[in-house]
Amino acid sequence: MKDSGRKKENSPESPVAPEDPEMVEIKAIRDKLCDMHSDIKKVMEYSNRLRFETAMECSRQEYSNAILSHLHEDIDTGLERNMVKKCPEKENCRSSFAALLQKNAGLVKQGRVDEVLLSDNREKLEELRCGAPYSKCDQCFSEVSSLFTKQVNLMRSMRIYASNQEQKADLSALETGALMREVLEPVSNPQRLEILRAVAFETKSFSAFSEITGLRGGNLLFHLQKLMDSGLILQQHERGDYMITEKGFKILQGLNGLYSSLQYSPLQISAEKTPGEKGEIRV
Incomplete structure (x- = not known):
């Protein structure tokens, strides 16, 4: 038994059989396919993310454009119907009112309406009111104020505007x-x-x-x-x-x-x- 043990210890190790070239090639092809699959997966994920972001932006733009078109029509209709008919300053005032209201309406294209910008537009409207030359100007300014308020309420309903006080109230109600x-x-x-x-x-x-x-x-x-x-x-x-x-x-x-x-x-x-x-x- 001891002699057989020595013979086993002293016997040379059997040589490792060389790997089959075909198996080596198949393994290399498999690894390459795995890499290609990984790359394709990354490209698809990136493409899906871009498609999602593009679709969101297109939807937002289309919705904003439709709302803006409606507001512009509302401005033209309201001013034409409710401003004082016979007034020497009607066209000048109409042009100033329309420019201010259209500028304010343009804020709906933003993802979030800045209260500072809205306050600036309110102040410009008050400046125009202070410079009104006739007592009957109140009728025109009443219509402009009404159109301005409708725009602000629409921004609230779209959830793109909330005053600082409203934002504080929203946060306090957070569950x-x-x-x-x-x-x-x-x-x-x-x-x-x-x-x-x-x-x-x-x-x-x-x-x-x-x-x-x-x-x-x-x-x-x-x-x-x-x-x-x-x-x-x-x-x-x-x-x-x-x-x-x-x-x-x-x-x-x-x-x-x-x-x-x-x-x-x-x-x-x-x-x-x-x-x-x-x-x-x-x-």
Whole structure:
């Protein structure tokens, strides 16, 4: 037994068989295909994001243009119908009123109406009123004030304007628990956010979500169920494709708008500066 053990210890190691060239080539092709699949996936994700952002911008522009066209017609109709008919200054005043109201109406094309700009327009209207030469000018200014108020109310209904006092009231009414439970918590997971973005404009199957997120079986089902329980997505029928709900789309749209606005905020720009710029002291 000892001799056989020595022979085994002293026996030379068997040479490693060279790898089959065909298998090496197949492995290289497989790796290349995996890289190509990864690149295609990245391109598709980037394309989907661009399509989403473009669609949001086009929809906003079309809606704003339609509202602006309506406001311009309202200005022309209101001034023509309710201004004093016989007045030597009618055309001059009409031109000034129309210019001011059209400038104010143009604010609806902004994502958020600045209260400073609106206040400036109010002050210009008051300046015109103070310079009115006739007592009967009150009739014309009453119509202009009415049209101005209608524009402001429309901005409020579009949720693009709220005064400072209104904004404070809105914040005080915020229910943090419901916000966390119904909005923030469902989209706080990156895979769930990817799922929501994937169904923004088209339905997706379970297998498609698996490929997008890299999740399988029960793990993926957990996140899908979380989004369905929160009312952000729904399944068309048992074992059917999934689609986004109105609530889910509004949340996704709001997140996109919030992220875009933060990219150009003063705090964001300041944070992106490198240490030592503009005389900063680096500790």
